[in-house]
Amino acid sequence: MVRFLEQFINGLSVGSVYALIALGYTMVYGIARMINFAHGDIIMVGAYVLYVCKSIIGLPSIVSVIVTIVFCSLLGITIEKIAYKPLRKAPSLAVLITAIGMSFLLQALSLLIFGANPITFPSVIKVSPIYIGSITISGITIITFVVTFICMIGLTYFVNNTKAGSAMRAASEDKPAAELMGINVNRTISMVFAIGSALAGVAGFLYISQYQSLMPTLGALPGIKAFVAAVLGGIGSIPGAMLGGIMLGVIESLSKAYISTQLADAIVFGILVIVLIVKPSGLLGKNSIEKV
Amino acid sequence: MAMLEVRDLDVFYGVIQAIKSVSFEVNEGEIIALIGANGAGKTTILQSISGLLTPKKGSIKFEGRELVKMPTHDIVALGMAHIPEGRRIFANQTVYENLKLGAYTRKSKEETNSILEKVYKSFPRLKERSKQLAGTLSGGEQQMLAMGRALMSNPRIILMDEPSMGLSPLFVNEIFDIIKEINKAGTTVFLVEQNAKKALSIADRAYVLETGKIVIEGSAKELLNDDSVKKAYLGE
Ligand SMILES: Nc1ncnc2c1ncn2[C@@H]1O[C@H](COP(=O)(O)OP(=O)(O)OP(=O)(O)O)[C@@H](O)[C@H]1O
Ligand SMILES: [Mg+2]
Numbered sequence: 001m002v003r004f005l006e007q008f009i010n011g012l013s014v015g016s017v018y019a020l021i022a023l024g025y026t027m028v029y030g031i032a033r034m035i036n037f038a039h040g041d042i043i044m045v046g047a048y049v050l051y052v053c054k055s056i057i058g059l060p061s062i063v064s065v066i067v068t069i070v071f072c073s074l075l076g077i078t079i080e081k082i083a084y085k086p087l088r089k090a091p092s093l094a095v096l097i098t099a100i101g102m103s104f105l106l107q108a109l110s111l112l113i114f115g116a117n118p119i120t121f122p123s124v125i126k127v128s129p130i131y132i133g134s135i136t137i138s139g140i141t142i143i144t145f146v147v148t149f150i151c152m153i154g155l156t157y158f159v160n161n162t163k164a165g166s167a168m169r170a171a172s173e174d175k176p177a178a179e180l181m182g183i184n185v186n187r188t189i190s191m192v193f194a195i196g197s198a199l200a201g202v203a204g205f206l207y208i209s210q211y212q213s214l215m216p217t218l219g220a221l222p223g224i225k226a227f228v229a230a231v232l233g234g235i236g237s238i239p240g241a242m243l244g245g246i247m248l249g250v251i252e253s254l255s256k257a258y259i260s261t262q263l264a265d266a267i268v269f270g271i272l273v274i275v276l277i278v279k280p281s282g283l284l285g286k287n288s289i290e291k292v
Numbered sequence: 293m294a295m296l297e298v299r300d301l302d303v304f305y306g307v308i309q310a311i312k313s314v315s316f317e318v319n320e321g322e323i324i325a326l327i328g329a330n331g332a333g334k335t336t337i338l339q340s341i342s343g344l345l346t347p348k349k350g351s352i353k354f355e356g357r358e359l360v361k362m363p364t365h366d367i368v369a370l371g372m373a374h375i376p377e378g379r380r381i382f383a384n385q386t387v388y389e390n391l392k393l394g395a396y397t398r399k400s401k402e403e404t405n406s407i408l409e410k411v412y413k414s415f416p417r418l419k420e421r422s423k424q425l426a427g428t429l430s431g432g433e434q435q436m437l438a439m440g441r442a443l444m445s446n447p448r449i450i451l452m453d454e455p456s457m458g459l460s461p462l463f464v465n466e467i468f469d470i471i472k473e474i475n476k477a478g479t480t481v482f483l484v485e486q487n488a489k490k491a492l493s494i495a496d497r498a499y500v501l502e503t504g505k506i507v508i509e510g511s512a513k514e515l516l517n518d519d520s521v522k523k524a525y526l527g528e
Contacts, residue, residue: 166393173382177382179363180374
């Protein structure tokens with residue numbers, strides 16, 4: 001039972017990081033109808049920026065984290081502006097290939113700057129674990145819960161209760177009609193990239209605190225898992241991304257503990273396939289099916 | 293000077309010319325009707341005015357300002373509202389949220405609330421259903437919402453694209469009464485309609501569009517008595 005609970009909590013923690021990343025995929029898809037394949041690499045950039053701020057420049061941890069988030073956010077805006085915005089009217093295949101190209105570009109740049117050898121980067125989180133009965137919850141897990149919880153509540157409030165959030169939903173639904181309300185749709189898309197990438201920056205900080213080893217390809221795995229989570233929850237749906245991410249983390253963690261480490265990924269993808277057969281739009285997705 | 297002045301407008305879809313050297317004007321306080329058959333180019337003209345389409349040639353001036361190449365959201369901020377063809381309400385947001393979006397360009401909260409009260413007064417049905425998702429409204433209610441939403445920006449001119457489409461005759465009368473009221477309250481109206489009889493009955497002046505060209509213009513009264521208009525558009 002203790003082992004189950006520990007694995008479950010571990011799964012929730014991994015899953016909430018997936019959820020943060022999945023939010024970026026789903027929000028960008030919702031408004032720009034594209035899968036931003038470079039999204040996972042923003043996590044990687046975030047991890048390196050944190051490393052540079054903390055270990056090379058020697059900034060305090062909290063400042064390093066904030067710089068990381070801001071940097072990722074600006075990077076997201078820049079990528080959208082130079083790579084995706086000129087393709088607003090292009091066929092979706094062109095956009096997809098550009099996004100994949102952007103992903104390679106970011107990886108190649110970090111390879112160029114930091115080299116291919118993994119860099120060890122000890123966690124910046126210095127919180128002591130807590131013990132409930134015989135269950136141990138690590139400091140990183142606690143911080144992960146707190147941070148992701150705040151991000152999700154904040155985002156949900158923003159999207160549902162603010163003028164900018166309402167404009168974002170309007171632009172996701174009907175761009176010309178949103179323009180007719182006086183909404184600057186281009187600026188709204190830019191804002192979505194800023195938010196999604198900031199969340200990826202947060203995810204980069206949490207992810208690297210857990211794994212403590214930097215590599216130019218480190219964003220690929222959480223990126224693809226979070227993409228699966230977004231599809232599982234229903235791409236375009238914000239609560240769907242949260243649910244999908246957390247479910248995926250828990251399923252993965254329990255499969256690893258009780259079935260097989262090797263089979264865990266296969267099980268995750270198997271569940272995705274089953275969900276998509278039963279409900280093609282994902283768990284909380286709208287029923288209109290669109291090919292990506 | 294006219295409030296809205298369109299000169300020598302040419303609009304293309306690819307190589308196909310949909311609008312051919314169209315000129316017209318709308319004076320402050322008027323109701324102007326633009327009538328024409330399916331595919332004549334009425335929607336194309338409205339979309340060019342509000343910047344959703346970019347004309348190839350010509351000029352569109354609103355209170356002296358050139359609108360061609362201005363982004364739609366900036367045009368809206370100048371005091372123009374456009375009720376698009378097919379209503380285009382935000383189906384996944386509530387009636388109240390849709391109305392708030394209509395007031396997106398308004399900065400002052402008090403002003404927005406007082407306009408909202410006015411809109412609720414003209415459309416009590418919207419008040420009753422303020423928390424309902426807009427996509428679940430009936431067609432007529434959606435049309436009310438589209439109108440209410442346009443009024444929320446307190447516009448100086450409203451462009452309307454076939455507000456009577458798909459409505460029962462009783463409802464059509466109601467909608468046209470409301471258009472008259474909106475105009476009486478000081479808003480200029482540019483009305484695109486297939487229901488020529490109704491449109492001419494409330495308009496001051498009108499233009500008839502045929503395959504991208506304006507073929508007849510005049511006061512609404514003249515057009516109601518014009519033989520060719522009678523034959524082609526009034527079914528007499
Ligand atoms: N996106 C488009 N691409 C190509 N041709 C178009 C496009 N939109 C409209 N057209 C063509 O331009 C012409 C004018 O269309 P428009 O929609 O302006 O007509 P309309 O007068 O509004 O008709 P209706 O009364 O049926 O709404 C039509 O021949 C139409 O087929
Ligand atoms: Mg039309």
